Amino acid sequence: MGLPLKNDRLDMQAYLDWEAQQPGRSEYIDGEVFAMVGVRRVHATVALNIGAALREHLRGTPCLAFTADMKLRVETVDAFFYPDVMVTCNAQDRRAELFIEHPLLIVEVLSDSTAAYDRGAKFAGYRQVPELQEYVLIDIAARRVEVFRRQPGNEWLLHDYADEPDCRFDSVKLTLSLATVFEDVDTAEDQAPAAPADPQ
Template sequence: MVLPQENKLTYAEYLKLDNDIQYEVIDGHIYDMAPSPNVKHQSIAMELATEFNMFFRNQSCRVISEIDVCLWGKKDPSEVNEWVKPDIVIVCDKEKIMKNHIAGAPELIVEILSKSTAKMDKMIKFNCYQKAGVNEYWIVDPAHETVDVYVLENEYYKHVGTFTNDEVINVTSFENLSINLKHVFREDF
């Protein structure tokens, strides 16, 4: 949901707000992140993060869920006026990991759709991540149990494919990493 005011809020000011308030700011528009995602959404996020974490254990890349990401690389919160909160990010440059946020484009971002975020994830964030140079972007659709994978080529996203709950995704950005979606889309939901 877009709040009516233009962004007059810096990331430093945002950090001083009540912890229950969660916003994203993109192109000068403030987006309210409430309410919390449903159980299926959270379960998919946890399963995906687990799969990624198992691969990256003892490696330099970090898998982080629900963290503020300042895509343009600004490290000082008082200079940041745009940030997003993806469901999952993979960051391999430890210089980008700040105390409260990621400063710069992650290697891979995963967004899990909900009714209230579908337009934003498929259009607004898609364009924002593409412009910022995020190497790989996954859009997960819990209702249809699919994952759309996009890879950056010549500054634009190329749609690699739509993968269903019985397929394996070979992650383009990381050699030898594959995610079996039967572990992500469990039948008990």
């Protein structure tokens, strides 16, 4: 997360009005506005892979999957976030225009600049959503899917799918292969330029 965009603090409605006039997306936390940085190709690819799989899986159900262009409102911490992927089965959210408030699944794809925030302060904010059942972190470099599941007493249990062929999102009863999650994501070797040929 970068530095605040505006020096003056905004209330919720002022933020919504201001952001509607901006070319880019910005998150809002307790009166401060933070610009959303662009993502790398692999980040966008993984988020779309998961979003598409969820969309297809949830077709014909009361649940909807959203990708990064839909805001999440967390009223208890006075914040608006843009999760990479989220799912809601709430009837109010189905009628919402600008933001949803009751997701049961949130997915964030980690990057070097946001990993600490996604694991720390952002997760702390997400935990204030009563309906949230699972928080998923995708580590592209490690080919790892970490699923935090809410337990009784508001405790969270981690299942690390680093060495398994599939991962499972219990909140929506979806089993997804890691091959699908990371489809079309090149390895570091694939991305490296070819070594020059030895001169003859």
